[in-house]
Amino acid sequence: MPALIFSSRFLFFTVTLPLLVSIALYRLDTFDPAHHPADSLVYSNASIPPLINDKLLTGAEFIGVGLLNSPEDIAYHVDSGLIYTGCVDGWVKRVKVAESVNDSVVEDWVNTGGRPLGIAFGIHGEVIVADAYKGLLNISGDGKKTELLTDEADGVRFKLTDAVVVADNGVLYFTDGSYKYNVHQFIFDILEGKPYGRLLSFDPTTRLTRVLLSGLYFANGVSMSPDQTHLVFCETPIRKCSKYYINGGRVEVFIQGLPGYPDNIRYDGDGHYWIAMPSGVTTLWKLAMKYPFLRKITAIVAKYGYEPMFMENAGVMKVDLEGNPIAYYHDQTLSHITTGVKIGNYLYCGSLSHSRIIRLDLLKYPAQNKKL
Template sequence: MAPTRIFAGLFLLLAIYCALDPFEHSAISEFPDFVSHPVEMPPWSLVPTEKDELNSLQKSEIKFLGQIQGPESLTFDPLGRGPYTGIADGRVVFWNGEKFVDFAYTSSNRSAICDPKPSPLGYLKNEHICGRPLGIRFNKKTGDLYIADAYFGLMKVGPEGGVATSIATEAEGVPFRFTNDLDIDQDGNIYFTDSSTKYQRRNFMQLVFSAENTGRVLKYDPITKKASVLMKNLQFPNGVSLSKDGSFFVFCEGSLGVLHRYWLKGEKAGTSEILAVLPGFPDNVRTNKDGDFWVAIHCRRSYYTYLCAKFPTLRTFLLKLPISAKIQFLLHIGGRPHALVAKYSPEGELLQILEDRQGKVLKAVSEVEERDGKLWIGSVLMPFVGVYSLE
């Protein structure tokens, strides 16, 4: 038999296996209605290639190792105390100078299933019960802490902490399904993201693989006490942060790997534009005292990922191979977790890149909070906080 016929036969068998997935070994076997969506990505030539040759993030100090699991977002209260952070078991905790103590809960239905586990991923199964606080911000005028809980929506708790109160769970009749990050303007308006109306956070890998476009950017008005939709049909919108002067906010769109600018004031008010093309998959973004934006990036984008994004049929075929979601995820991030943070000017100019390309110290990063010459680095996947000195 000619080699070409043998190859064609093997390819046909593989195609049939992928179509049927008889042993349910694929990354999407538990999602029968899974659909790969096309991603209109920026041209590959626009993806930044600048690198941190010094791997500067390897010099980060590891703090609170083993005391917290998955500190996604970090913030300090109006008196400068903290950090406060939301962790994998559904609590918001506060560093009192000696140890982390409980500050707030997003679920009023906590039980033993929310007790500490060895890994942040160990909480996924029960996140919808225990809660998962992601983005957190203080209202500097009132001292209230606002929380974007992935399952319970937009919430707030007073300066003394306790059980958080729900303030919004839907907009325009569509419930939030993956509330992700937020920021607050001087008038108390809250701008926040709902990453998907289909997938919950515990299925974030399938959301990444699908690149489905039900994500939204929203605004909560404290006077009307209602949430409205500013933008929709987005592919994994994530971090959001106001500009220093409050004239616009920026937000990340994960599947595209871009930073958007949404105008709040001026002749462009109510419109948006791409501010910057990012080198990889973004998470949260935070504004520093100078008005620049620190973007946390989980990993660099590879050409493999670029091709999968452009060709959804190819992506579906690969996802139906008998390869676990974890291995598929590693393929998309270049084989190993590696942290990267990038600083952008208000005009979208790339000012600085810091990274740990080998993932020796920081394997993942979800947020970067600049404070007093240091970067406080949170990660939804790590059991610690990284602190990097800019001096």
């Protein structure tokens, strides 16, 4: 009899009670995920390019190890040869890259007091920063002056100013990833599955901020076409990049069904875009994207400080001007790659979680045809 009582108590406290608590937490929690668009749940090999390097870390070099705290975006200033990147501690840092990464120099340049993400260069030598907390910033005078350009549109403040690009006429185009969640809460935006993102513009002459598109699913990276007629922007959770035509506002698909979740997209000046993906599509991600109740459970767990959505197989995809996949550089053991920028013969990768910039020699370690 004592053994039976012990067994019953053991079962109650280890199985029944946790189950009842979990059900109560689920029912009481107000988090209400939505269904994702049906086309975002289609998985195929159509977007897999013919050329693959699935061992990106093999041969990769690391720049600024320990000196760059989550360098999310990368912008290369051709005239000075400096790389600008924004870190989680608020610093916009400048990196002078040498032939040997060990000789690279990292400089603390300007601290925004927020979380600098996207970085671009203005037409008058300014550095434009999309700061997740502050808004769109203009840094001039070689770092001596920081000016807030805009932090709201249509009466709605930006919650997650994300990526920015500058047109030849000086107009700034940028994204607000979510007007509901900030950068430290971004996982809840993705898990909720509702379109809180916006694509916007800011005209430095008129000081006017315009909402170009709303209702986007975590609006992320944005890039200008070489002919300046349209933007290409990414929506992370639905694995899609679209074109937005500046004259007329027409929108069309650029590439969809990506093998990962797109972050920043960069044009290399040589007829190609580079799309960074912090994680590849995993079985766990597939199930969560398909079933809202699983995303609710995931969100509840995340509220207690756990990161249940494991990130793996991050990489960067090279596509042509029509969105046709050309090459894919990734690694199963890699995560949180947020930017891929081609500078000369090298691919430079920023990250949301690592304390370094990754550099890969594309001539020594090319993507190859796996069918050969």
